[in-house]
Structure formats: structure tokens, C-alpha cells
Amino acid sequence: LKELLKEAYPEDDGKWAPNSWVWAGLKKILNTAGQGQKKFIPEEWQWGDNTTAVEEEGTHWMNNQPDQKSENGLYQNQMRVSRKGKWDDTFANKEHPYACDYQGKYFFSDQLTTWDVANET
Numbered sequence: 001l002k003e004l005l006k007e008a009y010p011e012d013d014g015k016w017a018p019n020s021w022v023w024a025g026l027k028k029i030l031n032t033a034g035q036g037q038k039k040f041i042p043e044e045w046q047w048g049d050n051t052t053a054v055e056e057e058g059t060h061w062m063n064n065q066p067d068q069k070s071e072n073g074l075y076q077n078q079m080r081v082s083r084k085g086k087w088d089d090t091f092a093n094k095e096h097p098y099a100c101d102y103q104g105k106y107f108f109s110d111q112l113t114t115w116d117v118a119n120e121t
Contacts, residue, residue, distance in 0.1 A: 002081065002082070002083055002084060002085040004022070004099060004106060004108040006083055008097060008108060008110040009083075009097075009110070012083060015082070018094065018095050018096050018112050019096070019097065019110075019112065020082060020083050021080040021081065021082055021083075021088070021090075021094075021096045021097075022080060022081050022096055022097050022098060022099050022108070023078070023079075023080055023096050023097070023098035023099070023113075023115055023118045023119075024079060024080065024081045024087075024098075024099055025047050025048035025049075025079075025098075025099075025100060025101075025119070026045055026046070026047055026048075026053060026078070026079035026087075027045065027046055027048075027077060027078050027079070027115075027119075028044055028045050028066070028068070028077040028078070028079075028089070029044065029045065029046045030043065030044040031044055032075060032077045033075065038064050038065070038066070038067050039066075040053075040057075040058035040061055040065075040066060042054055042055050042057065042058065045079070048100065048119060060081075060085070060086065060087045061086065061087045061088070062082070062086045062087065062088050065087065065088050065089060066079070066087075066088075066089035067089065068089055071091065074091050074092070074093065075091075076089040076090050076091055077089065077092065078090055078091070078092050078115045080094075080096055092114060092115035092116060093114055093115075094114070094115070095112040095113055095114055096112060096113070096118075097109055097110045097111060097112060097113070098113060098118035098121070100121075109121070
């Protein structure tokens, strides 16, 4: 995914720029009310194909992530991947490009979109 992101956006606009991240289809489904856990619990996360995350995926998170912060009644329950391949939990209303795995092939959209729009696609 990080290579697709770099190809679509060759210029690095900074760590927190919307085009420095990509939605990758992992969403928190349990304990979503912002308990502020700074620990990855695989059973609480689910991929877009409804499979549960696995323990080994916990090594991909940035330091102290996921932290499930809250803002204006919203919680960080969606995962995005950085240009460096690190994971971060963030808000569904953020806009990023998205990628999906379809029968073993990755498809990438360089349009900035919210989690919900990306998930419907």
C-alpha cells in the first residue's frame, strides 16, 4: 500500500497531510465509545471483508496507537496507513485516498474521500 500511495502522490506534503495516508479497510467494531485504550486488541477490529484482525498485525501501528481519541462526539475507530507503512486510528470524517484488495489484487483510488464513501465503494 505504501508503494501505491507514493506512486499516486509522489510529493510528500507532510506527515499529517490527507494524501500521506490511505484508507485500508480496518475498522474498530467493539469498544468503540472512546475508552482511550492504547493497545491493539485484534478481536475489536474487523477488515472490510468481515474477517477479524490478527495479533501479528499489531506490529504495524505507530507508537502509542491505536489511541482512540475523541473529538466532537466522534471517535477514532478507522485505520489508515501512512506513506511509511505505519498504521494510525483516525476519524471517519477525514478524507484520504483508499485501497482495496480484490481477489489478491490491490486497487487504489487517488480521490480524497471519507471512510464511509470508501467503504461503500
